[in-house]
Amino acid sequence: MIKMDNLTKRYGSTVAVSGLTMDVHDGQLCVLIGPSGCGKTTTLRMINRLVEPTNGEILINGEDNHSSRPEVLRRSIGYAIQSVGLFPHMTVEQNIGTVPSILGWSKPRIVDRSRELLDLVGLDADAYAMKYPHELSGGEAQRIGVARALAADPPILLMDEPFGAVDPLTREMLQRQFMEIQRRLKKTIVLVTHDLDEAIRMADKVAVMKSGTLVQYDTPEELLSRPADSFVRDFVGADRALKRLSRIPVTTLMQPAKAVHRGVPLNESDFEGLPRYVWVVDSEERLLGWADTSGGRDTASWQVEETQAGRVSVLENASLREALSHMLGQGVRNVPVVTAEGKLVGEVTLKDIEEATAE
Amino acid sequence: MPGQGDSSSRLSQCNCVALFGASLGLLSLALPWLSIRSSRLAAGDPVWLWSAVGPLVAGMFLAVWLLALRAGFDADRRRSAATLGAAGALLAPATLIAAGIGSTQLLESAEAVARSSLSAGVWIGLLAAYVLVHTAAQELSARPRLRGAIIWTPIVLIVVAGLAGAYSDTSLAREFAGNEDRFVQELGRHISLSLGSVAIGTCIAVPLGIAAARSKRAERPIFVIASTIETIPSLALFGFMIAPLSALSYAYPALREIGIRGVGTAPALIALVLYSLLPIVHNTYVGLKEVSPAAMDAGRGMGMSRTQVARRVEFPLAAPLIAEGVRTASVQSVGGTTVAALIGAGGLGHFIFQGLGQAAPDLILTGALPVIALALVVDIIMRWAIARLSPKGLRTEAVT
Numbered sequence: 001m002i003k004m005d006n007l008t009k010r011y012g013s014t015v016a017v018s019g020l021t022m023d024v025h026d027g028q029l030c031v032l033i034g035p036s037g038c039g040k041t042t043t044l045r046m047i048n049r050l051v052e053p054t055n056g057e058i059l060i061n062g063e064d065n066h067s068s069r070p071e072v073l074r075r076s077i078g079y080a081i082q083s084v085g086l087f088p089h090m091t092v093e094q095n096i097g098t099v100p101s102i103l104g105w106s107k108p109r110i111v112d113r114s115r116e117l118l119d120l121v122g123l124d125a126d127a128y129a130m131k132y133p134h135e136l137s138g139g140e141a142q143r144i145g146v147a148r149a150l151a152a153d154p155p156i157l158l159m160d161e162p163f164g165a166v167d168p169l170t171r172e173m174l175q176r177q178f179m180e181i182q183r184r185l186k187k188t189i190v191l192v193t194h195d196l197d198e199a200i201r202m203a204d205k206v207a208v209m210k211s212g213t214l215v216q217y218d219t220p221e222e223l224l225s226r227p228a229d230s231f232v233r234d235f236v237g238a239d240r241a242l243k244r245l246s247r248i249p250v251t252t253l254m255q256p257a258k259a260v261h262r263g264v265p266l267n268e269s270d271f272e273g274l275p276r277y278v279w280v281v282d283s284e285e286r287l288l289g290w291a292d293t294s295g296g297r298d299t300a301s302w303q304v305e306e307t308q309a310g311r312v313s314v315l316e317n318a319s320l321r322e323a324l325s326h327m328l329g330q331g332v333r334n335v336p337v338v339t340a341e342g343k344l345v346g347e348v349t350l351k352d353i354e355e356a357t358a359e
Numbered sequence: 360m361p362g363q364g365d366s367s368s369r370l371s372q373c374n375c376v377a378l379f380g381a382s383l384g385l386l387s388l389a390l391p392w393l394s395i396r397s398s399r400l401a402a403g404d405p406v407w408l409w410s411a412v413g414p415l416v417a418g419m420f421l422a423v424w425l426l427a428l429r430a431g432f433d434a435d436r437r438r439s440a441a442t443l444g445a446a447g448a449l450l451a452p453a454t455l456i457a458a459g460i461g462s463t464q465l466l467e468s469a470e471a472v473a474r475s476s477l478s479a480g481v482w483i484g485l486l487a488a489y490v491l492v493h494t495a496a497q498e499l500s501a502r503p504r505l506r507g508a509i510i511w512t513p514i515v516l517i518v519v520a521g522l523a524g525a526y527s528d529t530s531l532a533r534e535f536a537g538n539e540d541r542f543v544q545e546l547g548r549h550i551s552l553s554l555g556s557v558a559i560g561t562c563i564a565v566p567l568g569i570a571a572a573r574s575k576r577a578e579r580p581i582f583v584i585a586s587t588i589e590t591i592p593s594l595a596l597f598g599f600m601i602a603p604l605s606a607l608s609y610a611y612p613a614l615r616e617i618g619i620r621g622v623g624t625a626p627a628l629i630a631l632v633l634y635s636l637l638p639i640v641h642n643t644y645v646g647l648k649e650v651s652p653a654a655m656d657a658g659r660g661m662g663m664s665r666t667q668v669a670r671r672v673e674f675p676l677a678a679p680l681i682a683e684g685v686r687t688a689s690v691q692s693v694g695g696t697t698v699a700a701l702i703g704a705g706g707l708g709h710f711i712f713q714g715l716g717q718a719a720p721d722l723i724l725t726g727a728l729p730v731i732a733l734a735l736v737v738d739i740i741m742r743w744a745i746a747r748l749s750p751k752g753l754r755t756e757a758v759t
Contacts, residue, residue: 050660075662085657089675089750099661132752
């Protein structure tokens with residue numbers, strides 16, 4: 001656990017961080033967010049002592065971070081920054097092996113570890129190990145920056161806009177991939193960003209800062225539904241209800257969907273209970289489309305409106321925001337939820353979403 | 360207007376550098392090739408190529424230069440470059456050999472003290488051949504073997520012809536033969552003085568460059584002093600050195616014992632060391648300043664100590680630029696050492712000043728040509744070494 005207690009940093013007469021107190025629990029991803037100049041990066045850099053606080057202290061697992069030399073402290077804390085800062089004269093493998101080599105690991109162990117980490121961040125070790133940074137795209141460089149931060153398997157990771165310098169599409173891909181890694185590794189992470197969507201998407205807890213002070217420290221859900229003051233309300237924006245939806249998986253509101261197997265005749269009682277429109281699936285429960293039931297019991301004669309996977313349905317790991325977007329886009333009031341293989345698992349209705357978001 | 364379009368596209372396709380070189384080559388044939396003098400110091404009579412080696416050989420020269428001119432208009436860039444390269448590679452040694460053989464023939468009937476000097480035609484011809492080889496080498500960068508052949512053939516031919524004695528009757532060769540022992544001695548002195556001063560200069564300039572990059576307070580004075588030194592004419596700097604060093608050596612006779620006097624090696628060495636400072640200080644400063652701050656922040660953030668950041672990140676990244684500074688200083692120093700002969704430090708300048716004193720142009724060339732060659736050789740070797748030793752990830756940048 002990282003415990004920051006009454007942390008203050010002054011540069012001459014300007015106060016960068018003032019009386020900041022917060023805890024980051026083990027295995028959590030804490031996002032520091034706020035407008036530029038709010039002191040978020042200064043706070044991050046005080047944890048690994050790239051900046052020394054004027055006042056206050058930081059305890060890491062109960063131990064003052066001043067109890068060992070700063071270099072020794074930093075070697076146990078992963079560090080990734082926006083501009084990545086890969087060493088241009090070293091290969092990818094040597095870059096990733098930076099901390100292990102300072103720690104005196106053996107050559108073969110460093111090589112093995114580099115390859116393992118390249119696999120982890122989804123890059124082919126054979127193709128990338130011997131490349132130089134100038135041969136990498138922005139997204140690849142940032143992934144290697146993350147791999148380098150993880151090299152000596154530090155329990156804590158500090159990240160300063162680690163997905164900043166790439167296009168939005170790549171950024172989202174990197175975020176998803178990193179969340180996947182974090183689910184497996186359960187590091188204690190402090191991440192600085194100015195991108196609220198990134199914070200909402202990734203954080204276990206969000207710390208909103210304003211001119212050096214901590215304004216609110218809460219889960220993303222709490223932050224969006226109960227902003228502490230007008231600053232946070234403005235900061236999270238008028239679309240905070242929508243942002244909240246992006247935190248909620250469709251499965252939380254999903255209900256069983258009425259579906260009919262194509263070509264299988266219905267008996268009278270089943271037919272009576274059907275609504276006007278039903279989903280149609282094949283013998284393996286894969287969603288085919290929807291049909292109008294007014295045509296009678298003979299399902300074989302129904303006109304099935306084909307649906308294209310992904311256009312009318314949403315995947316079961318999607319968020320309510322995506323489900324809502326589908327409904328608005330298609331002009332429908334409910335949307336089927338399918339597995340990656342296309343099997344129908346349920347549906348979400350607009351009414352349920354409305355009820356869930358009402359404050 | 361198809362005709363007009365054709366002619367303009369043809370004009371844009373022709374190789375202007377090659378056309379310039381070929382025209383220069385044709386011009387060289389119209390200039391005197393040799394200058395025959397009744398004695399070493401007498402005034403000379405001009406001799407043209409056709410009278411030196413006969414109209415047949417002169418006609419062959421004319422034919423090859425015309426061929427080169429035509430190749431300059433060739434739209435097929437590769438065929439054009441190959442022709443130009445071959446023409447240049449042959450014309451350079453042919454020009455020198457024709458001058459050598461012409462000298463031998465013309466002096467056969469003359470008195471023993473008569474001299475035959477190379478004239479404008481030879482020099483312009485060599486320059487023109489160099490222009491052809493240079494443009495061909497650039498065009499053929501994608502074919503390294505052909506390019507190598509075009510560059511090395513003339514050099515090898517010129518050296519082989521020289522060893523075979525083809526030029527031994529030119530005045531230049533006679534001046535050289537008359538001074539051979541002295542030449543070897545002065546060449547050695549020139550090399551040790553110029554490169555030795557850069558070695559010492561590097562040891563002083565690199566720490567100064569580091570200090571300038573690290574400390575805002577040190578930056579200005581270091582650059583003001585180094586730049587001021589660079590603006591002092593070399594002759595004046597050598598002169599400045601005489602008075603204080605003489606005074607010192609009179610005050611402390613022990614200094615005289617180890618060779619520190621107002622004239623000689625000591626003032627020359629000090630002046631050359633001072634001259635070498637600016638390029639190295641400057642490049643060290645720029646090299647360190649250009650190291651990406653992100654890389655250094657990442658290094659420190661991952662737990663490198665200050666020395667580890669310097670050793671593993673800063674210096675490897677700055678090294679190619681620092682080495683470039685040493686290269687600049689070395690080339691500059693090879694030239695600067697020439698003047699050192701004036702204050703008794705020796706070196707190839709000795710022949711230049713002696714030749715100036717005696718109004719013997721070929722003696723001047725005996726000193727001047729090797730200085731040029733030495734500067735080129737130092738430049739080539741150091742460029743090659745820098746390209747080889749630069750970290751691989753930086754090589755793309757280091758070459759440009």
